[in-house]
Amino acid sequence: MKIISSLSEFLVWRASISSSLKVGFVPTMGALHNGHAALIKGSLNEADITVVSIFVNPKQFGENEDFSSYPRTVEKDCDLLQSAGVDILFLPQYEDIYSDDVKSFAFEHFFSRQLEGKSRPNFFPGVVNVVSRLFNIVKPSMSFFGKKDAQQLILINKMVNVGGFPIKIIPVETIREPSGLAMSSRNIYLSKSQTISASKIYKSLLLAESLLKHGEKDARVIKNEIKKNLLVDPAISVDYISIVCLNDLKEVSGEVCSPVLVSVAVYIGGVRLIDNIFYE
CATH class of the missing domain: 3.30.1300.10 (Pantoate-beta-alanine ligase, C-terminal domain)
Known part of the structure; x- marks a missing residue:
């Protein structure tokens, strides 16, 4: 597994990949568990190359939410990704993602103001911003999202359609503990x-x-x-x-x-x- 920690290095790597190869992408905030492993397995089965990103995105957290305390377990995550057979781990910095050189896509939909959007007004604008930027950096053929975050899955699908991203969004079933608790x-x-x-x-x-x-x-x-x-x-x-x-x-x-x-x-x-x- 190759670990890439800067935008410039990632863009050099991406330019070296043949357009005939299918790139699968799993965007994450780290603290990986078996739910993420299911997304990664989907990519490994469907794509020629699998890219996983870890970036805790401050723009999707509200003022009194858990950005500062959100679990960060990069070493453990690296071990999991290495053993799974992931090709590329992208560990960007804030300035990589929010560089003026990286295009974002602004997307509004009434559904983004319901449920999670009503309770967490910063959440979906932040998610759409970061995912659109990651899509423009990684340029995947397909990307994998869990059904546990169903509203996010629906809105990312809509963003891809409205924005004309040439990316197939593949939903993955929720992975649960034996008690039924959804992994998170x-x-x-x-x-x-x-x-x-x-x-x-x-x-x-x-x-x-x-x-x-x-x-x-x-x-x-x-x-x-x-x-x-x-x-x-x-x-x-x-x-x-x-x-x-x-x-x-x-x-x-x-x-x-x-x-x-x-x-x-x-x-x-x-x-x-x-x-x-x-x-x-």
């Missing part, structure tokens, strides 16, 4: 008892799925059942519970017509966790 770099913040509480997030989504399968169509009933299921645990406080129609990306207020995205965001001991299921 922020899980490291949880104590043992909080981890048990966090397992209730996915259980509440499975309850919603069961209700839908058994014919419940009232979005308010389903959301209330999710909320009741979560709030049985005093460690959990709910940020939002959402059911979005995937055909128009609008919140469902009445009868649920599939396909839908059912999403939850909660706080457990100050740690914010998200999860979702697609129901078709």
